[in-house]
Structure formats: structure tokens, C-alpha cells
Amino acid sequence: MRPERRHSVVVIGNFDGVHTGHQKLLARAREQAVQWADDQGPLPVVVVTFWPHPLRVVAPDKAPRLLTDLSDRIDLLRRYGADQVRVVQFTREIAGWSPERFVETILTPLNPVAVEVGENFTFGKGAAGTGETMRELARGRFEVDVMHLWEVDDVRTCSTLVRQAIARGDVEQAARHLGRSFRVRGVVVMGDQRGRDLGFPTANLVIPDDMAIPADGVYAGWLRRLDERDALLLPSAISVGTNPTFDGLERRVESYVLDRTDLELYGVEIGVEFVAHLRGQVRFSSVDELIAQMEVDVADTRSALGVA
Template sequence: MAGSVVVIGNFDGVHPGHREVLSVARATEPDLPLVVVTFWPHPASVVRPEGGPKLLTDLADRVALLREAGADQVKVVDFTREFSQLTPAQFVDQVILPLHPTRVVVGENFRFGHKAAGTLATLRDLGAGRFEVTGLPLVKVRDEETCSSAVRAALHLGDVRHAAELLGRPFRFRGVVQHGDHRGRELGFPTANLPVPAAFAAPADGVYAGYLTRLDGRDAHGVALPPGRAATAWPAAISVGTNPTFDGEEHRVESFVLNRDDLDLYGVDIAVDFCDRIRGQVKFAGVDALIAQMDADVAAARVALADHPCGRL
């Protein structure tokens, strides 16, 4: 590699602040390949296994979003406990210099090396005579600094609208549809069920309006889409939680697609995009009360998706 502009960070969620770093790097060195360095798993989950943050995206989505944001190459560093012991100088020697950077662009809060000892000033000192360093302030949304932690906080409150503002797009949860209790179909509301892995973020328990999309390149009936044809995003009422009315224990994202009764999505990789919150999770006294509320939730989802800009995805 004759030279490159290198951007470094965790990039969980690939929010506007992350995309701004890539945009500035591209504009500053337009003739050089843009190489993004990211880490997997999240460093905090390795250094503090009991206190790691809930992830906003899996690695495949993160890489795809970084490429959409302009990365020519995404280098994924395997963040192990041994790697966490590198000094700032060793980090530069082993991670940055092999990429032959002309310039390194990071957020001004960037930390690296053992115990996060390296700062922006440290990086400039270590890069002196070898590469230039550009540090960028955090991007703000309505006077609030956008960061992955702020997105997680919004999701924790069930405020998916604010999460979408901070992300620059609706929060997306994805996974492979699994068989559940088949209770929804019996009640007249068949759902596509996704388990929520402990390591990943999901909105607070409750009911939401959003969209479900197949990610396997096929239509509603499993037929391969023509080349270049985008998958359809189907409007849906979405439940997040444990099904307390039936004393459920598994945490799930369950999506009831509106206006469709012909979907067979078992074993299919899907994405669920959250647009608006309808209500919190409730334990009902019986099935009749639950069905009545589900009817109301579906009606509310229709209204929310008609009124909210997310409905024009």
C-alpha cells in the first residue's frame, strides 16, 4: 500500500458522528484509500466482562455500514486480553504503521493502549514524522452529543424516535426467525420471533410500530428477487419482552406483519426497524383482554406508521 488515510474507532452503530469522521478523512485525503480500523468484540466487554455495553449492531452490519459510509477497506482487529495489554507505542507499531498511513483521523476523545493511556496528544507525538493526526469533536444532534452510549440510553427508555435521531436512521434489530410458542397464530396474530442475545441492545419491553424486511434476497413467498430489486419493508406491530401474560421467560422481538397472512419466515434472516413506541409491556388477566389490546396495538401501529416520517422508508 503506497499510502492511506486511516480512521480508528469502535464504530458501534455507525452513527452520524462516525460517518462524519469518515467524511472528513475522505475530504482531507481524497486521493488515498480510506481504511477503517475497528475492534471486535467491544474492548469494554474484554476488559470488564461483567460491564460491557449492549451492542447496537453485529459485526457484519457494522462492516456493511462503514463501507456504505465510504470505507474502501475495513480492518477488524481481534480485541483480546493480550491485545489490551499493548502500550500506546506498540499499538501504533502493530496496528497503524502496517497500513502505511499518511494521515490518521480519530474523534477527539479517542483512547488507545493499555488502560486507555494513549490520548490524541499521545497519537500526535508517536506519529510525528511518520503520519499526520486529525482529531474531530463529537457531532451534536439538537445540542446533544451523538454517541453510542446516548443511543443505548434512548433504547433503554424505549424512545426509539430519539434513538433514530441519534443514529440518523431507525434502530434495526436483526436475526434468524425461530419457532416460538405458536401462541400468536392461535390468537390470530402470527409473529416472526427473534431471540434477544444477552450481548445485544433492544428497545425497552413494550409494543412498537416499525417494519420487517427479509434479508435473504427473496420475496414474501421465498422466490429470489430479480437483480437490483430491493426487498420490501413490511409494516409491522412489534412486541419486545417476555410474554408476561403467559409467564414467558425468553426475551424476544416478535413482529406481526400488517396486511399479510401468507408469510413463512422460519429460518429466514430478517431485520426489524423500530419507528415509534405504542405502549409499555403489560401482563393481562386473560386471553380476551390480551386480544382486545392486540387489536388496539395493530390499529395504533397503522396510525403511527402513517403519521411518522419513518413510515416513508
């Protein structure tokens, strides 16, 4: 005889960035999981998310730059409370489903006792389904809890707001709504090696066009190797842009780890966290002028990060 499926508490959404609003939704799901505990303990919290972003499928020209790649999204969802993460491969076929088919195909197999959604969540063809629609479809089978949008400093948190803050270089506001510093990740590539010649060797990342990246300029932040489980956060002065002093064309994230010229990071995956915006990008008239400014940037980085 097949054992009865265990119930679950389901949280569903895009969750790009896994910002503070998403974190509150997950916290509420954890509370529900305890409330509905069975003889095995709290119910599992199952997060349903979509990849690629639905707009990438239905309106590619309107698709936003993403705050996190899928790997980071899954890691963050687990950090903030998910026991399981189910990734739905979003397609044009799914985009055309009715709200009824969406519920029966995506949610019913998870055997939920409760489903948590944000008030701006929509589903089904033409985004016709809302939280209230889901409540009607779930009547008598499972509860649907619709959470109001979270606010930070009296401003509603959403992925769009975080993207806008990052695009203008306001990484401090982005961090307040993310609940952590904004991070980019990638494999270190060989650059022009001018930084090494100038005494400021950098780890260079080329960020995919579909990922969010701060406005051109210089930032204080942290670099961490992602291939070592207990790798330290290293204080870094971070440049974003094309390096106009040398007529650069490719937009990069270049991180100089303070006081370190011995790091060998080529081919290593790293994460770069942005803590504070220091200045905009400038074209310098000479290498000496650039070096003088880099020394100022390093001092400002120390101050912003509170390191000696």
C-alpha cells in the same frame, strides 16, 4: 522490484452503532482521501475497528450491550464511506501494548498520510494514549485529525447515549443519533404459535444477551427479509418482552406484519427496525382483552408509519 505501497487515510475506533458522529468522521476521511489523491485517484479510506468490544476483554462485567453485531458494523462502515475495514481481534495482549507499539503495529503497516479519530478515542495500556499522544507519535510521518464529538439537538452523540435511549424504549431519540432506525436482526424461530391462533401471526427472534434491545413494550416498525437482496420493508407491530399474559419466561422480539398471514419466515434471517414506541408491556386478564388491544396496536402502528 516490489511496488511502493499506496498511501491511505485511516479511521480508527470501536464504531459500535456507526452513529451520526461516526458517520461525520468517515465523511471527513473521505474529504482527506480526495485532498491527498494520487495518480490513481482519491486514497483508500481504511477503517480499523476492534472485536470483541475491548471492555469485553479487560472488564467483562462492565461491557456494554452492543448496538450492532460485527457483520452489521462492517456493512454500515462501508455504506458510510469505508473502502476497506480491518478488524483487529482484541486480546489481553493488545490491551497491554504501549501507545508506541499500538501505532507501530496497527497503523504504520497501513501507510497512512492521515489518521482520523474522535476526541474520546483512547488506546494503549490503561487507555493511556489519546489523540494528542497519537499526534506526537506520528510527527513527521502522518497527520492526526481529532474530531470533536458530534451533537444532535445540542446533545453529544455517543454509543452510550444511544444504548441508554434504547434501554428505556426511546427509539425515536436513538434514531436521531443513529441517523436511521435502530435495528435488531436474527433468524426467525418457532414460538408458541399463539399469535397465529389469535389472528396475528408473528415472526419471533431471540436476541443474544450481549446485544442491545428496546425496553419491553409495543412498537411500530418495519420487518425485512435479509436473505433477499431487494426485499421490501414490511410494516409491523412489534412486541418486546416475555408475553406476561401467558406467563412467558423468554424475552423475545415478536413482529406481526400488518395484514399478512401468508408469510413463511421460519429459519429466515430478518431485520426488525423500531420506529416508534406505542405502549408498555401489559398483562391482560383475558384473551379477548388482549385481542382488543392488539387491534388498537395495529391501528396505532398504521398511524405511526403512515400506511393505510
